[in-house]
Amino acid sequence: xxxxxxxxxxxxxxxxxxxxxxxxxxxxxxxxxxxxxxxxxxxxxxxxxxxxxxxxxxxxxxxxxxxxxxxxxxxxxxxxxxxxxxxxxxxxxxxxxxxxxxxxxxxxxxxxxxxxxxxxxxxxxxxxxxxxxxxxxxxxxxxxxxxxxxxxxxxxxxxxxxxxxxxxxxxxxxxxxxxxxxxxxxxxxxxxxxxxxxxxxxxxxxxxxxxxxxxxxxxxxxxxxxxxxxxxxxxxxxxxxxxxxxxxxxxxxxxxxxxxxxxxxxxxxxxxxxxxxxxxxxxxxxxxxxxxxxx
Amino acid sequence: xxxxxxxxxxxxxxxxxxxxxxxxxxxxxxxxxxxxxxxxxxxxxxxxxxxxxxxxxxxxxxxxxxxxxxxxxxxxxxxxxxxxxxxxxxxxxxxxxxxxxxxxxxxxxxxxxxxxxxxxxxxxxxxxxxxxxxxxxxxxxxxxxxxxxxxxxxxxxxxxxxxxxxxxxxxxxxxxxxxxxxxxxxxxxxxxxxxxxxxxxxxxxxx
Numbered sequence: 001x002x003x004x005x006x007x008x009x010x011x012x013x014x015x016x017x018x019x020x021x022x023x024x025x026x027x028x029x030x031x032x033x034x035x036x037x038x039x040x041x042x043x044x045x046x047x048x049x050x051x052x053x054x055x056x057x058x059x060x061x062x063x064x065x066x067x068x069x070x071x072x073x074x075x076x077x078x079x080x081x082x083x084x085x086x087x088x089x090x091x092x093x094x095x096x097x098x099x100x101x102x103x104x105x106x107x108x109x110x111x112x113x114x115x116x117x118x119x120x121x122x123x124x125x126x127x128x129x130x131x132x133x134x135x136x137x138x139x140x141x142x143x144x145x146x147x148x149x150x151x152x153x154x155x156x157x158x159x160x161x162x163x164x165x166x167x168x169x170x171x172x173x174x175x176x177x178x179x180x181x182x183x184x185x186x187x188x189x190x191x192x193x194x195x196x197x198x199x200x201x202x203x204x205x206x207x208x209x210x211x212x213x214x215x216x217x218x219x220x221x222x223x224x225x226x227x228x229x230x231x232x233x234x235x236x237x238x239x240x241x242x243x244x245x246x247x248x249x250x251x252x253x254x255x256x257x258x259x260x261x262x263x264x265x266x267x268x269x270x271x272x273x274x275x276x277x278x279x280x281x282x283x284x285x286x287x288x289x290x291x292x293x294x295x
Numbered sequence: 296x297x298x299x300x301x302x303x304x305x306x307x308x309x310x311x312x313x314x315x316x317x318x319x320x321x322x323x324x325x326x327x328x329x330x331x332x333x334x335x336x337x338x339x340x341x342x343x344x345x346x347x348x349x350x351x352x353x354x355x356x357x358x359x360x361x362x363x364x365x366x367x368x369x370x371x372x373x374x375x376x377x378x379x380x381x382x383x384x385x386x387x388x389x390x391x392x393x394x395x396x397x398x399x400x401x402x403x404x405x406x407x408x409x410x411x412x413x414x415x416x417x418x419x420x421x422x423x424x425x426x427x428x429x430x431x432x433x434x435x436x437x438x439x440x441x442x443x444x445x446x447x448x449x450x451x452x453x454x455x456x457x458x459x460x461x462x463x464x465x466x467x468x469x470x471x472x473x474x475x476x477x478x479x480x481x482x483x484x485x486x487x488x489x490x491x492x493x494x495x496x497x498x499x500x501x502x
Contacts, residue, residue: 198405
């Protein structure tokens with residue numbers, strides 16, 4: 001497993017991926033450049049560009065050889081089952097992910113959902129953090145201090161989410177929208193996606209509100225559509241080749257707000273949950289392919 | 296509340312009231328809840344201060360009308376935006392297209408990890424096709440390839456391009472394009488250079 005990961009890292013470095021959203025001029029892509037030169041105008045923007053196709057081929061091969069996310073699934077499983085924290089209890093015996101104590105399988109694709117014990121709609125990562133605080137006795141402030149992976153550090157909650165997500169692989173997204181609590185948060189999330197503010201007047205929908213647009217060469221999924229929302233939530237939690245880190249949707253939402261020129265959303269906050277509720281419910285019915293690899 | 300927030304606030308309040316009276320706009324109770332929630336959840340990081348969550352008058356109107364305010368209101372507020380455009384004192388609107396091309400490439404500026412006060416890029420290629428040598432361009436905005444060749448390098452067009460970059464909302468109130476001059480992202484010289492990139496007959500855009 002470790003060897004595979006090292007190999008994967010080496011390949012990823014060799015592949016020299018560009019950032020997901022090109023805020024700066026991306027690295028030259030000879031194949032894409034040559035292909036694009038032949039077109040006078042960007043006639044069919046829905047078509048995947050050469051770089052995207054190349055990446056998808058590479059990703060398929062990489063997953064065949066051993067998905068780097070599996071390492072974090074294994075670490076997360078151990079964390080899930082071990083008695084830990086000031087209260088010395090395991091999450092396996094105390095943390096209900098919505099389908100009853102002890103059930104992990106199938107829970108990821110049914111979150112965000114409403115948890116009566118917390119009185120809140122929560123996405124998977126937020127629920128895990130809530131359990132770590134309420135059941136195991138960890139301090140919320142400590143968990144929020146460095147919530148996302150950096151160079152050689154991966155937070156425990158990232159591994160835990162990856163483990164939980166892995167047990168929903170090949171299952172269909174089924175966010176319980178019939179629950180009025182969930183529906184309410186979904187509607188609020190829709191408004192968050194609409195909200196234009198900041199120095200550049202951007203909202204989520206400036207980039208992700210219609211089909212078939214690009215920033216630079218990067219395709220922009222329309223998160224209001226089933227297909228676009230599916231593209232947006234698939235592959236997370238994901239091993240990101242830019243920086244070689246395991247990252248979650250909580251991180252991804254924050255990075256979108258950064259590029260939107262917004263301030264920082266609170267970790268495991270209502271705002272992030274509402275957006276994830278909107279996006280994931282829009283993907284309802286699509287099959288979740290498990291923790292994956294992202295550019 | 297900074298200057299940006301003060302802009303035409305009275306007109307905006309009037310416009311918002313007019314919109315509230317009209318049906319078929321987004322559910323205001325969910326909007327209100329979203330606003331309260333976001334005000335509580337966002338915190339300052341780097342130069343991205345928490346108050347960026349608050350809308351200015353124009354944003355408030357666009358947000359409450361699904362980016363399609365009634366035409367009368369739109370025209371009036373576009374006029375207010377146009378009034379914010381400051382033209383160069385020397386009357387010259389064309390700069391150096393080469394500097395403009397460099398600026399058009401950069402997408403830097405205003406995020407929480409950009410150094411405060413560091414110059415912002417034009418962000419142009421993120422959304423527009425411009426010079427034919429750059430094939431990595433976005434499609435959120437229209438193609439600007441051959442813009443000057445098609446429209447002509449007239450004084451009128453120079454003024455149009457300058458003011459459009461300075462404040463895109465002067466022409467289309469809820470345009471997706473930022474107000475680069477209005478918010479101080481681009482200065483006079485930089486906007487002139489971008490005008491040249493689009494209109495100068497020597498610019499690769501018009502070859």
